[in-house]
Amino acid sequence: MTLKKTILNSYYIIDNSNKLFSSINNVLEDFPVFNAIGHSSCYNDAMNTILKRKPIWFF
């Protein structure tokens, strides 16, 4: 069993270009508790991905 002591905080980006995604990722990768789960500019894709996601503690 492995243990990640940090709490995983996922983030999602809704935008119509990759530029915003890259600039946010570049900064947030310095914070190990943050984890990108994707990006989209499509209403349904974004809604579906976010609703499916549940925060979890990983051990």
Added chain:
Amino acid sequence: MVFLNVDNVLDNAFHFVNELKTYAEILRDFVAVSATKEKAYEALKHDFLDYLTLPLAELDLRKLALKFKKKRSNTLNRTLCLKSYQDYRYLNTDEIVFLKADNNTTDFYINDGTVISAYKTLKTFEEVMPKNFFRIHKSYIVNQNYVCRINYSKSKCTVDQTPHKIPFTKTYIDNIDFIKNSLSDLFISSSN
């Protein structure tokens, strides 16, 4: 956390937020991103965590990350994942009645009567369990929400949903007192 470009990326960004809040089991924090400050008022009214203007400033993002971490530390996640080789077991911490140390493993006693073993020490879990879990003995951590009786003379706690009586020791008496005081605030007191 959802970074949302509110400049017409979606037909109606704020409608999206409202719909998500209607269906999401866990409320997300939204961060508005925009080229202008025009929609700041609307974002504020929709309870956005922050409003960032383009081009993004690195310092603003770092401040946001710290703000988010600070906020989340007060509202911890409630799901635990016990991973063993290729086996992933998900537990809702609200359903855990107490944890018991068994050598180098820990047994989780669930409110439906099942017992789940994890191959980590009790101390490991003590550091990460939500604030309603208290160490009351070198071998026990209890979920305060299930405590229904504290017997100081016998040094035992009774918990709902299980027949177990959990011992406590003087080392952890401060935690027992804290549980007692917290529960006293919630219920009508009657002493003989």
